Amino acid sequence: MTNDYTTGVNQHYGRSGLLGRIDAALRAAGKDPAHLSQADLGPVDQFHGGGLPATRSLARLxxxxxxxxxxxxxxxxxxxxxTLATEFGCRVTVVDLTEEYCRVGEELTARLGLGDSVSFxxxxALELTFPDASFDVxxxxxxxxxxxDRASLYQGFRRVLKPGGVYAVQEVMAGLVQPAHYPVPWAQEAALSFLYPPERVRAWLEGAGFRAEAWADETHNTRPAGPPPAAPAPxxxxxxxxxxHGADTAKMQRCNLANQNENRVVVVQALLRRG
Ligand SMILES: C[S@@+](CC[C@H](N)C(=O)[O-])C[C@H]1O[C@@H](n2cnc3c(N)ncnc32)[C@H](O)[C@@H]1O
Structure with a gap:
């Protein structure tokens, strides 16, 4: 991976000032950013289709x-x-390429007193530095x-998993109709977006030594929301x-919805066991 790639991901996701926007939104909703529970954060920190229910569904799977x-x-x-720490009692290690997200994540985690169970x-993802067989999931x-490079990505996942461990997946993949419309929340344009058909992803996973125990199309449960109302409910x-993404979100979500409606993208929830 080149530095251009790292810069591209950071420029797309990290727009600086995220923590300030989160705190302002919490205050506007009548919450005190210094005295929070994970439940207070609601949809603010679940950055994927389907939000909190999708996280809980994958955790149960x-x-x-x-x-x-x-x-x-x-x-x-x-x-x-x-959520996995507070609702399921897990110890979670987050790895992320966007530096700002790691800093914001550490700050929110510290405020919630979860520093012993969640680290950043x-x-x-292609250069995991953790020892072999160090995670259950x-x-x-x-x-x-x-x-x-999914072949390398999944080999790395297998390496850090304990024997019998699982890979839990909620991922956007290519639908039958191509190409996808852009911008979308994960990329302004196709250059930063690598969508592959589900059967190809599954073949890479099986090639890396995983066996699918569950594999379901969950597109219907991850529909993009419309733009936020001009005057949010109290x-x-x-x-x-x-x-x-601020003002860019509306266009991204329009494209995202069109991609789903036109079968240009699908969302798969899956569980794969390490052989
Ligand atoms: C749409 S966000 C999802 C964040 C989180 N999974 C959630 O659901 O709230 C995609 C995340 O993937 C991260 N990412 C993209 N490419 C990555 C890579 N090569 N290694 C690590 N993280 C990466 C981005 O920085 C971003 O935080």
């Missing part, structure tokens, strides 16, 4: 238990990780669509995508 060691690859600013590592939610919080 993965059979997460108290003490399960999870590696959340492309974990953003940590909403899913903190700034780095590339590798987890990705809407983060691999920026990653071209206590309502914006979604992560609105806080990240």
């Amino acid at each position: 993965a059979g997460l238990q108290p003490g399960t060691a999870v590696l959340d690859v492309g974990g953003g600013f940590g909403g899913p990780a903190r 590592h700034h780095g590339n 590798v987890w990705t939610q809407n983060s691999t669509m920026n990653i071209q 206590g309502a919080l914006p979604a992560a995508v609105d806080l990240v």
Whole structure:
């Protein structure tokens, strides 16, 4: 991976000032940013289609238990990780290429007093530095669509998983009709977007030594939301995508919805066991 790639991902996702926008949104909703629970954050830090219900659904599919060691690859600013810690008792390590997200994630995690169960590592999913067999679960939610070299990615996931561990997946993949419309929340243009057909992704995973135990089209449960109302209801919080992309979100979500409606993208939820 070149530095151009790292810069491209950081420029797309990290627009600076994210923590300030989160705090302003919390205050506008009547919450005190210094005294929060994970539930107070609502949709603010779940940066994927389907929001919090999709995170809980994938956690149940993965059979997460108290003490399960999870590696959340492309974990953003940590909403899913903190949910797995607070609701399922997991110990979660987040790795993310966007430096600002790691800093914002650390700050929110510290405010919630979750520093013992959730940690952040700034780095590339293709260059995992963790020892072999160090996690029970590798987890990705809407983060691999920026990653071209899937064969290497999945070999890395297998390496860091314990024997019998699982890879829990919620990912955007290519539909039958191509190409996709842009911009979308994960890329302004096709150059940063690597969407592959589900059967190709599955073949790469099986080639890396995984066996699918569940594989389902969940597109219908991850429909992009419309633009936020001009005057939000009292206590309502914006979604992560609105806080990240601001005024660009409406166009991105229009393209995203058209992609789903026209079968240009699909969303797959899956569970794969390491052989
Ligand atoms: C749409 S966000 C999803 C964040 C998080 N999974 C969630 O659901 O809240 C995609 C994330 O993938 C990260 N990402 C993209 N390419 C990456 C790479 N090569 N290595 C690590 N993280 C990456 C981005 O920085 C971004 O935080």
